[in-house]
Amino acid sequence: MSESSKQYSKQNTQDPKHIRGGEKKVMKKSLSAILAASMAFSMFASAAFAAEDTKTTEQKFQEMKTAGIFQGYPDGKSHLEETMTRAEFAKALAALLGLEDDAAAAKVYSDVAANHWAIGEIGALTAEEIMNGTGAGKFGPKVNVSIEQLAKIVVGAMGLEPKEDAEVEGKTSAWATGYVAAAVESGLITKVEDYTVLATRGNLVDASYTVYSKGQISVKSTKVVDAKNIEVTFSDDEVVKKELAEPLKVGVATKVEVEHKGAKYTVEVTLAELTAEAKAAGAKKIEVKFNQAVDTAKAKFEVKRGSSAVTVSKATFSDDKMTATLELDSKIVVGDYTVTVKEVSETALTSTFKGEAEKLTALEFVGEKLAVTDNTYSQASISYKITNQYKEDVTKQYGGSVTWTPSKGTVKSNVNGKLTIGFNANDNIKYVVGEQVSIAGIHSSGLTVSQVLSVGSEAMVETVTVKELYHPEKKGLTTSSNYSEFVLLIEAKDQYGNIMNAKDVNDDVLFMANNPAIFNIAQGSAKDDQGANKDTVGIPLVNPVGNMRLDGTNTITFISKAFTKTTKFDVEVTKGATLHNFTLENPSSVAANDGTIRIPFSATDANGGTITKYDDLNGKVSLSSSAGTFVMKKDFATGNAYLEWSVPAQGRYTLTAVPNTSFQPSTIFIDVQATAVPTTVEGVKDFDVNIMFTGANQTFDITKDNIVVKDQYQRNVDLNAAFFANYEVELVNVDSSADFNGYGKITSATGAGSKITLTANAAASDKIAIKLINTSGAQDVTVSTREITVSTVAQSNLSNYSVNDIGKIYYENLADVKVVAKNIYGDTVTIPATAYNISAVAPLTVNGGKLDATAFTFNQNEDTKKAKFTVTFNDGTVAPITKELEVTNVAPVAKTVEFKSAAGYAGDNYVITAPTTIDSIDDLLNAVTIKDQYGKVITNPAVNAQISTVNKVQGSNLAFQVGGNNATFGAASAINVTGATAGDTFNVQFIVGGEFQFTVQVKVQ
Structure with a gap:
């Protein structure tokens, strides 16, 4: 024993705590459990463990010291270089294995006194046959341990067997070679040149740590990913993934063997029934969590609020396929939501949750600096953020409803979460870098923020x-x-x-x-x-x-x-995809001899990637049909290709597509039905069936555009001139008494005959039958009548008055005001403009019942101002309603295009059907509505047009005259079209305001 050990033994003859920790054993594991975990250890070489074990001997000592296995010397050091006695070794090994003291078993040794500080541990190891005596009834507690003796003891402790006929590089005693070989191979001891030399405390620590670490790892948890995959998490927080040869069965407990760090563990897992749990995860998001991975390609989602369907615009799965995020077209509101998941299991999965309205929860500045906006130092800005209960940034949506009050300057703009304050150019006041400015903000929801901000130099x-x-x-x-x-x-x-x-x-x-x-x-x-x-x-x-x-x-x-x-x-x-497969699909709509239909298709490249663009498919597919014209065309709204077939007479026909690359034909058969005819009245659209009664001779119109008629295939019928050549619509009162006057027929697409004006003389309601009449036989069309109830509601039965949110308007535009209320049944009732007056705070005015902002003026760098108006009800029984809107000087620009039918031109999805007598390309504007960024129709837009391509389907003498191929709409040099015959098509590119562009296909018929 070294001098330091001798000195320590004299001071602590009863219990050398540098060997075991504290007065009480920390570990109380049974030896059988340690050995059970260790048995598999003997099956694997030490290389696997050596690669993982990067700790130094000192680090291992400190870890086991914390666990109560070792403790340092009084000087605070570990003294790993010191040799050790058999008693010291017994003390540490018993603590490591968690053995209970057994002093009685040590009585067989004559050299172990009854009060020896390690008698309990020596006895415990003797009883378990891990350490035995040195012979002649002696244990040799003061005898130092050699490395090969250490090897024999730890090999036995780990339940290993000595390796017979083994060769060891290094000096060993003949009896010890097999033990040393097993200990080295299993990583219990490291290779040395001489194993007969005395072992150090460091050798003990290295060997002990291998036993210790093996005993510490256990199964922490198991997770069934799906029927064929599980994940096992161990106590060292490492996760082992296991793919099963046979799928698990629902409800059946199954034992599975997994391997981790050279050891094998048996776990029991049970595949539960697939479940789904839904919750709101955003203002327009639903999160659906599954208890196991699902087939994402099959999953189909349906969402309902009560009995009303909610449109899911997009579904995205997490990488583990256990969570789906559904993006909705509309915001979640108060109500009970039901999410149904189909095709991921034998039966549909459902989950419900209670929706709540979006709530704003935080209004805060981004940063603490007000950045001056230019070198005049007259304005400064800072960003702010508004979040809802889902932590979503909703600043752009709600930022306009914040009222800001700076301690210096005024609000110049508040756009998209960026607040700018400052002075007018002639105020001769500037901000000074470093000065403090306090800004308070109050949102209309009640959220507030107040902060003292420091002015910083110009933001870049x-x-x-x-x-x-x-x-x-x-x-x-x-x-x-x-x-x-x-x-x-x-x-x-x-x-x-x-x-x-x-x-x-x-x-x-x-x-x-x-x-x-x-x-x-x-x-x-x-x-x-x-x-x-x-x-x-x-x-x-x-x-x-x-x-x-x-x-x-x-x-x-x-x-x-x-x-x-x-x-x-x-x-x-990457290199562009080459068309490989092109497959025709049967149309979902009925094919009838009354025009053209689109034929759906799928196109893929060699890697299975989808190809949809016209530019990628044009000229690469040969199309043919047994009758009718079958062609590929371009959807100018999306740039995608679509297939159009002009439907022939009733009968069965074949359509074929052959890609020019693979030459694999795709053929479908289509049964063409009889020509469509109007058959039923579906109801009304864009018509207020509940109107507040304002007094005798109150009138309201029902126009041909309010009537919805369908053909025998349940398709909407256009109530155009061709329709009224053979049909008319009649409105008939079917109540016991007629409360409204003026019933009659709608007989034409334009003019006085295109509407019926009803007159009410009291607050009442009429049940109105809308009849479809075939004028050629002057008879009602069978099963064609639809009944609606139209009511004029007394003001005494109304409550909850409200005015529409107008938002932002351009100062040169007029804004409409719409007022509604609720009747006793909760239905929305329109309030006629004659029942209220509108007043506005200057410079906002009222012009013809609309809000007029033309009197607004704006300072430099100022593009928005707020304005208020008030709706006051004539009879004085309803409290006035005050609303706020934003007025901007940001000039309107064309943003969207819509299509309509008027004056002989019919527009639909970037296709305009025109007559053969096209006087001017200018006439095409009859089928086009162009709107600005504020949703307002742009009248007399500055539009340029260019003829881009001409397709003379029937070889007619189609020609363009005056001004070449470019002209400004409304100008004398507008392009004229001559020689057009049915079947000709040509494309026109519109350029609005020099920036907004769209292309339409013109079809002459």
């Missing part, structure tokens, strides 16, 4: 982060892509952490593509309102110049002009 874009390469249909980028459909979505922030807009990015950031031959981006092309939610700054990609398109990696570089910070983003472009 400091960092740019690329969020994703966005495509609305989530398509990959290939050499055959239309690059303008792809947008790099970015987030730009100033030096204070405020989010910057597209103008800031264009002003402050240089961006470029390193290989324009792949694709390009244009400096200064950043735009606001990009991405799926129209709330992100985006930079559109630009097609490369020329016809050559290269695949490869294109690096986009962003450089902050003010801070010279650089961001790079690599975009991978």
